[in-house]
Amino acid sequence: MATKSGTGEALLPVTLDDLLDSASRARPGAVAVRCGGQVLAYGELHSRVRATARRWDSLGLTSHGTAALLLENTPECVIAFLAAARLGVRLVPLEPGTTRPQLDALRAATGPLFVAAHEARLRALGGGEVENPLDDRVLVAVDEPAGVTDEPGRRGPARRPDDEPRAAAPDAPFLYQYTSGSTGEPKAVVHTQRNLVNGGETYTRAYNVGGDDRVLVAVPLLHSFGMVAGLVTALRAGAQLVLLGRFTPARLLSALDEHACTVLVAAPMAYDLTTRAAATSRPPRPPRALRLCLSSGAALPPAVAQRARERLDMDVQQVYGCTEAGVIAARRPEDGPGAGRGVGRPLPGVQVRVVDEHGREVPRGEEGALLVRTPAMFTHYLGHPEATRRAFRDGWYATGDVARIDPEGHLHLVGRKDSFINVGGKKVNPLEVERALLTHPSVAEAVVWGEETGDTGERVRATVVALTPLPAAELTSHCRARLLPHQVPTAVDFVSALPKNSLGKIRRAAVRAAPGADGNGW
Known part of the structure; x- marks a missing residue:
């Protein structure tokens, strides 16, 4: 489905299926998705999405159903995602390692589930029997080769051209995407397909992404940054989407050069690990085709930004957004470098x-x-x-x-307004205290939060990952020299690692829930 613009001349895409239709008509032989040795052209991607949607429709998944996709960065999962969009179902993208109890909790909220994942994941969920239902959940492998086509001699339902599933409505609820839970209990954020298409259009316009670009996504497609800045933007531009499967710094560096990637979509953690790995080459050589680096999911530490500038020979553009609103603000190459430009x-x-x-x-x-x-x-x-x-x-x-x-x-x-700490009526910004802690050479990471004192007030508490053994008194003294008295942490907990999500973003709610950790990790 597409709608006419205000001039009545151009058709504007409003669903993900519109994007795929447009790209496959314009460039059927151009590479759409690449992952290692797997390559799908836009025409082939279009056919496989159609066949998968027909198969799922024959299994009873309709626009009134809910599909849980254990979404991995593979071509098969991209096909499954777009097939769900074609059908207009309610889609819940989940972490690949989602467990049966977690699916039970989701089923309690949404009703019967159609669960799609790679076969190995399904066997772990279904006790080794992919074909059998798991309670009232239908399990379908995204990598079953005979189930995604209706070519002669291949398994799958025969369908007439007029027997296609009905086109999805652009403004119906489509994506049920859970927030990261970094500051509280995760909630399902509901988006329409038009929302996602608009997000891809925003990135395309802001960074002039076109059909000649090759967009390497080194963050999970599960999260809104990878999904929209990567997958949807590539579809909108008719560009090539390059996936790594499982992320490693070596794979990322190799893919950048081997596939002449022009755009890199990654989280700060990936930039940190990759630029450290790049530093071991003699001499380090910037990727030859790369023109744009985008970072989101957490703040980009200045040290990582500087190292990326040296190893990749360009500035990483910080992107600020959220699951609810999509991309909000970002740096662009024409802005030039400088911390004074905020986000x-x-x-x-x-x-x-x-x-x-x-x-x-x-x-x-x-x-x-x-x-x-x-x-x-x-x-x-x-x-x-x-x-x-x-x-x-x-x-x-x-x-x-x-x-x-x-x-x-x-x-x-x-x-964050709700993270400010009330110390005797004075407000303390935890980010300011964290910046002071991180200037200590032995502090690798720090989270600062407010602990209730029982008399309607709070005290400043810090949870720290130290590089070397470090007395709490030394950190307190370090902060006194840099902060006001009411900002100085009154308690410091040392841990071996902080709880993080798959983008490397610290889960602050989990830190607050586990004070006094003994240093054995989370």
Whole structure:
């Protein structure tokens, strides 16, 4: 399905199937997806998505059903994702390692499930029997070669041309994407296909992504950054999507050169590991075709940004967004380097406001609550009407971030409003304390949070990963020299590692839930 533009001349894609149709008509022989030795042209991808959708439809998956996809960075999972979009089902992308109890919890919230994954994952879930239902869940392997085509002599239902599943509605609920849970309990964020297409259009326009680009995605397609900045943007541009399967620094470095990748989509953790690995080559050689590096999922540490500049011979562009609103702001190559540019400027089609506690817009340079409107805005949280109501203010999404906009229009994040610590009536920004802790040469990572004291107040507490044995008193003294007295941590816990999600983002809620760790890890 597509809609006419305001001029009545051009057709604008509104579903993911529209994107695939457009790309396969324009460039049927161009490479759509590459992963190691697997290569799919756009025409072949189109055919396999159609055949998979017909097969799933024959198994009873309709637009009223819910599909759980254990989404991995493989061509088969891309086909499954687009087949679900073709059918217009409710799609829940899940971590590949999702367990049976977790599927049980999801089924309780959504009803019967159609579970798609690589065969090895399904055998682990179904006790070795892929073909048999798991309770009221239908298990389907995405890599079953005979189940994704209806060519003569191959297994699969024969379908007439007029027996195709009905086209998906662009504004119906489609993607049920769980938040990272880094600051609280994960919730399912509901997006339409139009939301996702709009997100891909935003990246395409902002970074001039075209059919000659080769977009290497080194973050999970499960997460909104990999899904939209990688998969959807490549589809929108008719570009080549390059996948690594399982990420390793060596694979990433090899793929950049072997496939002449022009765009790299990665999280700070991937840039950190890859640039360290690149430093071992003699001499380090920047990838020959790379023109753009995007980073999101967490803040890009200055040391990692500097190392990437040296190893990749270009600046990494920080992207700021969230699961609910999609991409909000980003740096662009034409902005030039410099920490003074914050997280960049709002991208095309995005509106931002910084307001005080009464909802009044504050002057540029002043701090306040960040509200946004984006073309990729979610519709609601599944099963959380009160959280949905609190998330919006007169049609603007309240991000929960405290921010300011400088005179040049760059957006600067100050911190999370709900993470500020109340110490005797004085507000402490945990990010400021974390920055002070990280200046100590023996501190690798730090999370600062507020612990209730029992008298309606809080105290500042820090959880630290140290490179070498480190007395807590030394850290306290280090902070006293750099912070105000009420900002100094009154307790420090040492751990061997911090809990993180698959993008490398620290799960702050999990840190708060496990104070006093003994250093044996999480």
